[in-house]
Amino acid sequence: MSDTVLHDPGISTGQARPAGPRRTPWHLWAVGIVALLWNGFGAVDYLMTRTRNEAYLGQMGDPQVILNYIDAFPTWASIGWGLAVWGAVAGSLLLLLRSRHAVTAFALSLMGMALSFGWQYLGPPPPPVMTEGPNAVMPILIAVAAVLFLAYAGRALTRGLLR
Structure with a gap:
């Protein structure tokens, strides 16, 4: 048996270790799960x-x-709504998978949201039930999130x- 000690040059010389797979931090899991539930x-x-x-819609009126x-x-607002919703769900899943494409998905979701909310605020007024009580602040909460x-x-x- 040899008296040779295995040595990691990066530790003793103060140099950075070679890049390898990084452990997923707890906050990425927490944010990813919250994002997936919210979206x-x-x-x-x-x-x-x-x-x-x-039955579902009847809960609002x-x-x-x-x-x-x-x-x-209009078609563009409907497409925007779908893009907002499914882009956010995809972004949440991609974040949990540590994919760099989460950024693109969340950005597309925001673009879709701009189209959808643009119609809701600049088009004909929505029914009062959609703008009263908690529904009045929901678009703001959705946009902030x-x-x-x-x-x-x-x-x-x-x-x-993210990779």
Whole structure:
């Protein structure tokens, strides 16, 4: 047996270790799971509305009034809504997978949101039930969350946490 001691030159000389796979930090898991849950609610809302689920829509008021408003969306606003919802879900999943494409997905989601919310604020006024109580602040919360998720993903990318 030899008296040779294995030596890691990076440790003793103060040099950085070679880049290898980094362990996923706890905050990436926490933000990714919160993002997936938050955006999952948006996906459920989108699916329930698009499948015209009257029991679900009835929780907000007259389902037919809500459906008439949504059916009047121009194509670009409808596409924007879908892009906002599914881009956010994809961004959440990609963040959990540590993919750099999470940034792109969250950015596309924000672009879709701008289209969808643009119509809701600049087009004909929505039914009162969609702008009263908690529904009055929901678009603001959704937009703030989307910006925060994009910012987090961008920072994770620049820090080398995403591949």
